[in-house]
Amino acid sequence: MTARYDTIGINYAELRKPDPRIASLVDAALGIARSVINVGAGTGSYEPAGRHVTAVEPSLEMIRKRPAGAAPAVQAEAxxxxxxxxxxxAAMAILTIHHWPDKQAGLAELRRVTRGPIVLLTFDPAHRPWLTDYLPELAALDEAQMPAMADYARWLGPVEVRRVPVPHDCSDGFLYAYWRRPGAYLDPRIRSGSSSFWMIEGAEAGLSRLGRDLESGAWDRRYADLAALDTYDAGYRLVVAPGID
Known part of the structure; x- marks a missing residue:
């Protein structure tokens, strides 16, 4: 079995360290569940302590990067x-559903194997973080690969959608995590931690413009309001489907 992250997961464990503030939101949404399946588990980010977790991950390379003591992992597709x-x-799936070949089928499988809540950390493709002003290719990619918020209710039944504020010093280097650290996007190593930068073409022009605006101060003037914020609504959402009888 081959998987995308066999190739692009080079720096994943180093750059994608779970942020404890986001982890607390995921953990709270899991409620009193004792056994949890984590689908698209990667290297184990956000797997809660004190619960019996079973990880599912299609990429053997990512499974190999799981740290000692991590939950046991099964190589399988959602x-x-x-x-x-x-x-x-309960079930959890963290920033992974956009990689699933058949998202509806994957969520149906989560519902089949889970009697309690399903907790999904995902992104609202209707949202436009400031980075898309420089890289509209990212907005197009979000629209192409991310389910719309309405899709979750169609596929899972009633769901609750909660905003996930991104801290300015977020330790998890997902795509829009560096909203108050714009210079980070000029670093190829930082970009390598986000699958989106592996999937778009023609980013050089937008990144060059960002670099010029940072040097001239134009970025600071345009987005001055961000400097006063500790958290930012970058479009990340926690979708929670309740348990079934």
Whole structure:
């Protein structure tokens, strides 16, 4: 089995360290669940302590990068989970659904194997963080690969959608995490931690313009209001589907 992150997960464990403030939101949404399946688990970010976690990850390379003591991992796809019906108290999937070949089938599988809540950290493709002013290719990619917020209710039934504020010093280097650290986007190593930068073409012009605006002070003037913010609504959302009877 091959997977995208066999190639692009080079610096993932180093650059994608879970942020404790976001982790607390995920953990709270899991409620009292004792057994949790984590689908698209990667290197284990946001897997809660004190629960029995089973990780599912299609990329063998990412499984190999899981630290010692991490939850056991099964190499499998979201759309074909090798578990019995209602095997888990809860399910979680963190910034992964946009990589699933069949998103509806994957969520149906999560619902099949989970008797309690399903917790998804995802992104609202209707949102436009400031970085898309420089790289409209990112907005186009978000629209192409991210489910619309309305899709989750169609596929899972009633859901609650919660905003996930991104701290200015977020330790998890996902795409829009550096909203108050714009110079980070000029670093190829930082960009390598986000799958989106592996998937778009023609980013050089936008990044060059960002570099010029940072040097001239134009970025600071245009986005002066961000300097006073400790958190930013970058479009990340926690989608929570309740348990089933």
């Amino acid at each position: 759309g074909a989970l090798p578990f019995a019906d209602k095997a888990f108290d």
